[in-house]
Amino acid sequence: MSTFDSVASPPAPLDPLIHEASRLVIISVLNECEAADFNFLLGTTGLTRGNLSTHMAKLVGAGYVEETKQFVNRKQLTQYRLSPTGRNAYTQYRADWVRLTSGSGRGE
């Protein structure tokens, strides 16, 4: 038996889908704005189209974000909004992050 066998708890694993930097930006934007379209996110996040597209696909695929596609003025308009699941996950993520960076509950 080593000195450590199960002394310290394995830290809360920080939902990778949210923790990834680009998606964290996207989600935090969506958390403020009730809904945001593709171009707005493009501007606020600074991502390329391809990148934004794949990240959104993942978030939608995970059920964190809801997608609405429509045509306005004969143009495609894709809008995104955080789902309740996504909002919960984001809240959970932030709590985990704070706990992690504040020393796992032992107090600073």
Added chain:
Amino acid sequence: MSTFDSVASPPAPLDPLIHEASRLVIISVLNECEAADFNFLLGTTGLTRGNLSTHMAKLVGAGYVEETKQFVNRKQLTQYRLSPTGRNAYTQYRADWVRLTSGSGRGE
């Protein structure tokens, strides 16, 4: 010219060296404990040896962590501590993260 040209500020880029989940755990542990040895980090982070080794190498390489190797009781003992640079970077990272997740300064 598109609707967005430089409307929203490209968000603060969250130092990737710190943001990566495993290293974030490591650094936050080091930020509490004045110094920690390899096995202690192994226990608290839950990483494998190989993994921990490579992450520490990166942190040391970046100057965020200082490494001290010695022999105690004929055994190798490697200790790590956050450097001033690392501590600053960590502080900066946390500030960036908070700003990001609080809505880029527009206030929640």
Added chain:
DNA sequence: TAGACTAGTTTGTGTGGAAAACAAGTCTGT
């Protein structure tokens, strides 16, 4: 109807994180 623009998606590529394999040294028993 050709060419440019908008709005997004799909496809390659390279980085880098995770675990397996390896290395170097120590201790224990016989």
Added chain:
DNA sequence: ACAGACTTGTTTTCCACACAAACTAGTCTA
């Protein structure tokens, strides 16, 4: 004193995923 197990890390291999370039689909202008 030598074989085998254990400790303490390091190196190597593999694979997932983020990024950007290329592509697709539709609209507008001349």
